[in-house]
Amino acid sequence: MSNVLPITLIGGYLGSGKTTLVNRLLADPALPDGTAVLVNDFGDINIDESLIRSQSADGTVIGLSNGCICCSIRDDLSQALDQLTQLSVKQVIVEASGVAEPVRIWQHCHYPGFAPKAAVVLVDASQIHQRLQDKYVGKLAQAQLDQAHLLVISKTDLNPAFQLNRLQPSFSSNDPALVATVLGWQQSTQPAAPLPRTVQFGAHTWQQQQELPLAVLERFLREMSDQVHRAKGWVKTDAGYYQVSAVGKELSLEAVTGLPSGAQLGLVFIYRLDSDAHTGGFAPDQITMTLSG
Amino acid sequence: MLTLFKARSVITMNPSMPRASAVLVRDGMILEVGEAENMQPWLEGQEWEVNEDFADAVICPGFIDPHLHPSMAAVLLPMEFITAMRWRLPWGDIEPVTTAAGFDQRMAELHRSKEESKPLFIWGYHQLWHGQMSKARIEAVSSTRPMVVWHRSFHELYMNDAAMAMAGIDPSQIRPGSQIDIDNGHFYEVGLGFAINRLNPWILAPEQYAVGLQRLKEVVHHGGHTTIGDLATGLFNFDAEAKALAEQLEGEDVPFRTRLVAHGTRLTQGGRKPEEGPELASALLDRNSHRLQFGRHIKLFSDGAFFSQLAQMQEPGYIDGHHGEWLAAPEELERHIRTYWQAGFQIHVHVTGDLGLELTLDILQKMQDEKPRFNHGFTFEHFGFSTPEQIRRIKALGAQVSANVYYLHELSDSYAKSGIGFERASQMARLGSCFEAGINTTLHSDFTMAPAEPLNSMWVAVNRRNHVDQVMAAEECLTQQQALEAITINAAHAIGLADITGSLRAGKRADFTVLGQDPLTCDPMALKDIEIRATVFEGRVFPIE
Numbered sequence: 001m002s003n004v005l006p007i008t009l010i011g012g013y014l015g016s017g018k019t020t021l022v023n024r025l026l027a028d029p030a031l032p033d034g035t036a037v038l039v040n041d042f043g044d045i046n047i048d049e050s051l052i053r054s055q056s057a058d059g060t061v062i063g064l065s066n067g068c069i070c071c072s073i074r075d076d077l078s079q080a081l082d083q084l085t086q087l088s089v090k091q092v093i094v095e096a097s098g099v100a101e102p103v104r105i106w107q108h109c110h111y112p113g114f115a116p117k118a119a120v121v122l123v124d125a126s127q128i129h130q131r132l133q134d135k136y137v138g139k140l141a142q143a144q145l146d147q148a149h150l151l152v153i154s155k156t157d158l159n160p161a162f163q164l165n166r167l168q169p170s171f172s173s174n175d176p177a178l179v180a181t182v183l184g185w186q187q188s189t190q191p192a193a194p195l196p197r198t199v200q201f202g203a204h205t206w207q208q209q210q211e212l213p214l215a216v217l218e219r220f221l222r223e224m225s226d227q228v229h230r231a232k233g234w235v236k237t238d239a240g241y242y243q244v245s246a247v248g249k250e251l252s253l254e255a256v257t258g259l260p261s262g263a264q265l266g267l268v269f270i271y272r273l274d275s276d277a278h279t280g281g282f283a284p285d286q287i288t289m290t291l292s293g
Numbered sequence: 294m295l296t297l298f299k300a301r302s303v304i305t306m307n308p309s310m311p312r313a314s315a316v317l318v319r320d321g322m323i324l325e326v327g328e329a330e331n332m333q334p335w336l337e338g339q340e341w342e343v344n345e346d347f348a349d350a351v352i353c354p355g356f357i358d359p360h361l362h363p364s365m366a367a368v369l370l371p372m373e374f375i376t377a378m379r380w381r382l383p384w385g386d387i388e389p390v391t392t393a394a395g396f397d398q399r400m401a402e403l404h405r406s407k408e409e410s411k412p413l414f415i416w417g418y419h420q421l422w423h424g425q426m427s428k429a430r431i432e433a434v435s436s437t438r439p440m441v442v443w444h445r446s447f448h449e450l451y452m453n454d455a456a457m458a459m460a461g462i463d464p465s466q467i468r469p470g471s472q473i474d475i476d477n478g479h480f481y482e483v484g485l486g487f488a489i490n491r492l493n494p495w496i497l498a499p500e501q502y503a504v505g506l507q508r509l510k511e512v513v514h515h516g517g518h519t520t521i522g523d524l525a526t527g528l529f530n531f532d533a534e535a536k537a538l539a540e541q542l543e544g545e546d547v548p549f550r551t552r553l554v555a556h557g558t559r560l561t562q563g564g565r566k567p568e569e570g571p572e573l574a575s576a577l578l579d580r581n582s583h584r585l586q587f588g589r590h591i592k593l594f595s596d597g598a599f600f601s602q603l604a605q606m607q608e609p610g611y612i613d614g615h616h617g618e619w620l621a622a623p624e625e626l627e628r629h630i631r632t633y634w635q636a637g638f639q640i641h642v643h644v645t646g647d648l649g650l651e652l653t654l655d656i657l658q659k660m661q662d663e664k665p666r667f668n669h670g671f672t673f674e675h676f677g678f679s680t681p682e683q684i685r686r687i688k689a690l691g692a693q694v695s696a697n698v699y700y701l702h703e704l705s706d707s708y709a710k711s712g713i714g715f716e717r718a719s720q721m722a723r724l725g726s727c728f729e730a731g732i733n734t735t736l737h738s739d740f741t742m743a744p745a746e747p748l749n750s751m752w753v754a755v756n757r758r759n760h761v762d763q764v765m766a767a768e769e770c771l772t773q774q775q776a777l778e779a780i781t782i783n784a785a786h787a788i789g790l791a792d793i794t795g796s797l798r799a800g801k802r803a804d805f806t807v808l809g810q811d812p813l814t815c816d817p818m819a820l821k822d823i824e825i826r827a828t829v830f831e832g833r834v835f836p837i838e
Contacts, residue, residue, distance in 0.1 A: 099622050
């Protein structure tokens with residue numbers, strides 16, 4: 001288990017911001033050295049000239065000054081992964097094709113020597129609602145959303161009122177913690193060895209079945225473990241519907257008159273894993289007990 | 294020197310004179326088709342000879358397959374075939390094997406007949422006929438010779454320990470979840486990618502590839518072709534493919550020409566914009582030689598592979614609810630199509646499902662609205678599933694159809710039962726309607742996906758019988774005349790070569806296929822068994838044993 005390389009997938013439809021995110025990752029000091037970033041086509045990536053240290057003879061691998069490499073996939077992910085086994089790589093980030101369903105690429109990440117770690121999917125706030133209705137790519141866009149472990153909402157400046165209303169962990173692409181979150185997101189049941197200098201995150205979803213007393217909810221949120229990084233969702237209480245948003249220590253509990261369309265009752269928790277990649281003080285079962293009590 | 298070919302009958306595919314009894318040829322060009330007694334003016338004062346070798350045979354225009362893949366053939370043909378369908382190959386007919394015991398017996402025969410140390414690659418296995426494959430079954434044949442058994446679909450394989458050792462695969466390094474059932478030596482999907490990467494030194498060895506192309510040359514000849522289309526040159530590696538083609542498919546001993554159509558998205562990979570495509574594609578014409586010719590054609594892809602049920606379907610979709618696949622995002626496909634449309638290219642788009650077809654029709658409509666073109670030759674390739682409404686649109690937009698009708702024979706049964714249901718499965722390859730609408734319609738094999746035998750394609754199109762002998766949508770059966778047009782003159786139009794081949798008339802190249810029986814008057818069920826005596830390529834006779 002310790003000698004498989006973890007792969008973080010970056011998926012999402014065309015124009016959703018995958019390339020922008022990849023460029024940010026490549027340039028970010030938090031990118032651990034020994035990272036291989038696999039992209040569909042170098043032409044889309046805008047690597048800073050100053051970062052480039054070398055390029056392979058066949059042009060498929062670019063060596064970066066931060067000790068990382070960028071490789072072009074050229075349609076065959078298996079081959080690209082296979083080539084990595086010859087290099088001293090410690091972890092991998094894969095930019096998925098814009099028309100790929102994350103579960104299919106996830107399956108590819110089980111290539112011998114590798115294991116998938118998290119599927120991060122970019123969502124274009126200005127396009128997603130229309131796209132979900134598109135007769136050609138609607139089903140694909142839906143699948144990309146459904147199959148994401150972490151959603152990153154991009155272009156919110158073009159659509160500030162955007163709300164996704166899904167019981168899935170999500171971050172804005174403007175969030176200063178974005179790079180750290182993406183690099184640290186851990187989804188697979190058998191976590192690979194934790195990365196140095198990277199905070200690891202996990203997510204837990206609690207779906208609400210029965211009405212909850214408001215007092216119980218308030219107390220729960222106040223006493224929530226320090227490990228909880230974010231909590232978000234809608235809860236039905238004995239005093240009506242409430243929208244919950246907890247970011248670190250800041251808690252917002254807002255009464256709402258009705259649920260937005262498509263919203264599901266429940267909460268999504270994003271928590272930090274401890275140094276051994278365990279949930280530490282965050283106890284998903286406890287939460288379920290307390291809130292469903 | 295003039296040569297006067299005499300025949301029992303000449304089928305010309307020239308509607309002004311459908312039949313004749315003689316063809317006069319000089320330097321590879323047809324001077325005249327008709328009756329020998331009318332050809333005297335040409336012969337006056339010239340050296341000429343009569344060729345009576347085909348006096349009791351039927352001469353047709355040389356058959357054309359406008360869509361197959363030499364590079365895939367080069368990889369597959371060096372393998373040994375054990376399949377449930379009949380394959381007529383130049384080096385021997387492969388009789389169908391339809392039981393597990395039969396498969397094992399054939400494996401054992403092959404093992405005994407081959408030099409001990411060499412690895413044995415077998416292709417054609419399918420669990421439906423041949424039972425469940427396993428490493429144990431292969432080991433029962435040999436535990437010392439490396440053996441690899443490929444599934445007919447090419448999407449899975451099985452290996453024995455000796456093959457794994459040869460390929461440097463260490464079973465202890467294989468973890469669960471990688472789509473490798475290591476105890477059974479079974480590699481599929483992702484696991485297959487791994488196995489292929491390890492086996493590439495053998496599968497893609499240059500000498501092996503060259504052998505594969507030589508075999509392809511024989512296969513093409515034996516199928517009666519005088520012209521073929523390579524629809525996606527550059528699929529694997531552009532320069533390597535071009536080099537291998539120049540070595541093996543050019544020269545005096547090559548009895549056919551190849552229209553090369555570049556793979557559109559590969560052409561502009563590596564950071565180039567799609568808008569650079571037309572210039573790059575036009576530059577390819579500089580590489581042209583006598584028998585290997587690029588033209589102003591390009592190949593693009595809409596939805597996924599037919600065999601793997603990845604076609605994109607309109608409602609009600611697939612019975613099990615799974616989704617097909619897009620090979621390009623609609624916006625990207627549109628961008629590529631636009632750039633070649635504006636540059637006046639003939640565009641070929643792979644479409645398998647009726648939703649893939651619908652998208653491509655929408656794009657074509659947009660192109661016509663932006664820049665109306667006549668005679669643009671836009672071709673829908675494969676044409677698995679379509680609706681009657683789409684036939685009208687194809688006609689209205691001036692497009693043509695190049696269909697893999699063989700899917701009907703091999704897949705309509707399984708598609709009916711576990712794909713999309715009987716109604717739509719039976720109506721795949723809606724060819725009768727295409728002809729009815731006056732759409733230029735041709736047939737191809739997509740070899741190695743189907744046998745490279747135009748007579749076999751004719752047989753499927755005319756009879757529409759699948760492998761369990763059911764007739765599927767008899768209304769869509771072609772007449773023998775239509776089916777022959779589909780593999781001659783219509784095919785020539787599909788790949789832009791109708792000026793020089795596809796029919797027999799003065800001025801065209803002397804490309805013939807010589808048959809023992811008449812394909813227009815024979816029993817329709819006998820079409821696939823018609824004897825091909827020879828081909829004639831640009832006036833030169835190439836007999837077939």
